[in-house]
Amino acid sequence: MNAPSAARRLGAVLAILLSTLGLLMPPVAEADSAAVGDLHVAQTLGGRELTVILRRVTGVPGPLHVDVITHKGTAAGRLDLAVVPTGVSTSASAASVSGTTVDTAAVALSGRPGTCSAVLDVTRAGPWELSLSDGNRTATIPFIVPKQLTSPPETAVYLGFSGAGVLLLVTLLVAVRARRGWWTLVPGGALVACLAVAVTGALLSSRLPPPPSQGGQVDATIDGVDDPYAYSGQRIGDYSRPPGTLLLSSSTTRAGEVADVRLALSDASTGLPLDDVVVHDGALLHLLVVGPSGQLWHLHPIRTGAGVFEVPLSLPEGGHYAVSAEFARRGGGVQQLRSATGIDAVPATGRTTTGSRPEVAARTTAGDLQVGAGARTVADVQVRLSASSLVAGQAAVLSARVGDTATLQPWLGMLGHLIVVGPLAPEAAVGTATQNAQVWAHSHSMGAMPDRTHDTSGTDGTAHAPGMGPHSPSPGLDPDMPGMGGLTSVNGDSTADETVAAYGPDICFVHTFPAPGYYRIWIQAERGYTVLTVPYLLHVTGTVEKRP
Amino acid sequence: MSRRFLVAAVVLAATLLTALSVHALWAPWPGAARPASDAPRGAITLTGGTARDMVILTVSAPVTGSTALDVRLVPRGGTATGGPAPVVMVSAALPTAGHAVPDCTAVRAPDGHYHVAALPLMMPGRWQVLVTVDGDGHRDRLVFPLNVPR
């Protein structure tokens, strides 16, 4: 075989190898980048309590799958969905459609609780807004369409190893062809350098901090989402922003009438509209309202403008209603703002109009409560609560069994919610007492305690639903695992949505009451597409004397 | 001679590769975006939009200190409607620090341009340039995130 033909052959081999590498590399890189998970957003849109799930977008342009979950009593009707890109960019072409509606879809709500879906097309990565309209009101939900990315160290690893592979062949070629042996050292040295780059990249890739999350920690731009590494800016440790201020549109309303409550959030430093609210615990904003006789509303006002949220509210009776809002600003940290005024409802004159009261998922009347834990029946579901160590300063364990079957549904990503206000006088009007209460707490449950020592006794624990839930024994699996399965996202996988009625029936909260006294608590859990709100009045004793 | 040449070549190749990898590992500094052709040197041009207009913001000197701004409105429908020209207000805030600068009403210029002579960006950080377009009964508010290096 003569030399030129050998060289040609080697060249061909090299070309094939290179093209193979080139074909192999991009998908490998793509698979390595973690995807962003689904976005669950609860929305109180008019009279409907909806959960809107924006499923993760895996590639652009591509489909955005939106699931709208309706609850028991949600009226049938039609929702109009639209997606609008909102980002800015240094490139005029990338931002040319910003602010305009790119795709629309309609969702028919059947009136039966469950899922209705729509698929919208998103054209590029960056910040977007999804708007939902029921004809009267339009809610906008900001979201980010992510891009599949490779970090610079990963790129260095891929390039380094590919380069090393190519240079290996070059070295071999030079070693075979070159008349003087030391020529081999040139590609050989480069090969070593490539390997060094690759190994360095591999070692660094896990150590280097990720760039700040676009839309989560810093304001997102199209360029930033396209390449968060290039637009990461100065690495500062703290992205948090000042607290907000909550303004209610009006502090008085008429009982028995539907009134739109308008909440304006503003930055406590600059006073500018606070428009960087991010989805937290399955909603942009959690509004809690406590009424005069112990009613609790847990609603999710829709975003209608920059820092403006609206929700229709019908207050059933005259008296004072305490209001608080929970939300998280971009940059981190959840805030709970209590309206300094609350809402005063003047009694309805003459007749009580209840006909047009909107269906609201999370509302209850408490009436007269007996002090202490025990059994209650709400919406035909029996709830048994047991409470241990109700001592100020000690962790109290509140265990509730909601119904008898493992058919609880995750609501706002959790199995149970606990709202606590107090200490307050047990006989006082609850709204006013809440307004002045020192504690207004909100805690969550992700299932029963693993050891089950705090289970409510006297119920048959065997009545589990047929196998839907993570509780059902699977061969070779630990059947005593508490019901966390599917609720936490791994690598951006979907978490269980509200259609998965497979959890519970035990939910457990651990809360430390800071001061002795009477507390009003509400336990919330979803079952049969109904959010159950169960009120209790607990007495927390003072710190136990250390020496008797 | 040849041995020296060889050593030099190897060292050169290694240096080049190291430099490349360093460049790849350390992300390029932000703000190195391509300026628009008609913008002053070092300026940054950001494009955003509302349902009515494409809004093009040019920040002359995106560094700490005072900077001139240019806002250009390109109506979506092609040419502007016959009504009065919209009023453009510009402001800025540094949310992490809680700083804000006074509102400036931009001075109208031909071709949908609006000018602000001096907007004080007094410290480095991730600023928000707030542009409010008032016109035709609508009020659009646009936020342009802007990184201001030292």
Add this chain to the structure above:
Amino acid sequence: MNPAPAYTVLAGTLMSLAGIHWDVQWHVDVGPDTFFTLPHLMLYSGSAIAGIASLVMVLRVTSAQRAGHPADPAVGGSPVRVLGGRFTAPLGYLVAGTGAALFLLYGLLDLWWHSLYGFDAVLDSPPHVALFISISLTMVGSVIVFAAARAQPWGRIGLVAGIPVLIMFTPLTTNAFSRLGLPIDARLAGSVFFAVCLVLMGAITLRRRRVALSIAVVLGLMQLFLWWFSPWAARVYADYVGLPLRDNLVGVPPLLPSIPMFMLVAALVIEGLLGLGRRRGWSARWLPQLVGAAGGVVVSLSMLVQMSSLSGGAGPVGRSAASVTAVVSDVLLGLTLGALAGFLAARFAVLLHLNAPAADQEGR
């Protein structure tokens, strides 16, 4: 000449064959998969063994040639220069080693594929098909190696054992074509074509009586073994891992129905016609096609019986197979593909001879 390396390659391909049958059976009977199951291990180590043995041979021939000993074409076939002549590789081992290397490369691609799409047991996914082709390459390599050593008894025995391995493997590859929506059944066509072609090729290469019959017997033995082994292994492994078997199992190893079970009949026909042609001195230009067509018709019709008895369960001819059109189309398919197989078989045999001429080793 040492037969050990050649037999190591053969053992590797046998391991791959058993591994793939076990793996497919596992997917059908039990199900859940990760990349690291015993069947996969068997499949991969089979390829690794064949690949390493081939590499050893390449290096040995290279070093022998460096030391000044001329390469013997009977060891794995004619030496081929690779990488600018630095290495000299016997063709058979080179092909087998390339197959094994490709297998490992595409194994990585398959791992990535599963990370993206999950572990659905789709046989005809692109990386799977590439893997099957790579294993087939290794098997082709082992056939070349044994054909080169046909003067030795171990070479002939190896060829008679290596060809059925290749036949057993063809349905996996031809299965991929069934998704194209061809008017004919790709698996049936592949079985007819490859079974006839490879058996005839073996018979012509060795130029001995009863070679076709021997290959058919070995093929039958392999089928019998796998018919027992793959369900048994899947069950035992499921027990070991603590997983239950699926419901509603058919009880037929999934890959075996596509492999001709009545190859012995076809081999008798092939043997008889070949002997007749040889005695009468028929032209070598068309005798292989004639023999192939006859063998093709027999295999094709036997597949009709086989398929209907296995899937229908009742009688030798069940379901739509009884229709006249099915029989006619199968005969036509057997004729054409068999003739093509015969045509190619004779030429492949010539290539195998040319690969290790050495005075055709007749005298040894």
Add this chain to the structure above:
Amino acid sequence: MRLTTLLAPYVMGAVMLLTAAPAQAEPEQAYAPVEVVHTEQVQAGPYHLTVGFSTWPLRAMQSLDFTFVPDGGLSGKSGTLAMTGPGLKQGMRRESPLSRHPRKRDVWGLDIQSLPTAGQWSFTFTVNGPRGQGTGTLGNVTVLEQPGPPLALSWTLCSLPVLGLIAFLAVAWRRHRPSRRLALIGVLKIRTPYRP
């Protein structure tokens, strides 16, 4: 001597492969539990079924676990599942008996199954049980486009070995022209019996 040093790494590699792989194949809970993240409801005559999916939304070619849970458990019930989708020919349905999910034995299901094509799929259940036979369909299940690179690219990349094999045969054919040598080397002459 030199050969030994050359071979040593390969032998070591082989040993490592053979020793490391069984360690990974140990059955230490390698199989993930079935975690349902979305459900849909189907009424099949008198029977109510809950259809669970382990990923949602569905994407073509991406495998997932399905569970089919009739109210009141499986005892005394049997049935079939027929799937129709855009890739299947008219009138052709994938029909199969309802089998228990291998990793969730108290419910019916399909484990690590993928739907091959994007579009609208429907699942028709026929359930036989104490209250007779019932049929119900879960229609309009949207399956989104397949993730990953386009299939054509994957097939191109993966057909390289078969193209290589064909090229190899073509080169051998061109070099040796076997058709011209059929008679030359006397392929059809039977060799004197090796052992008569």
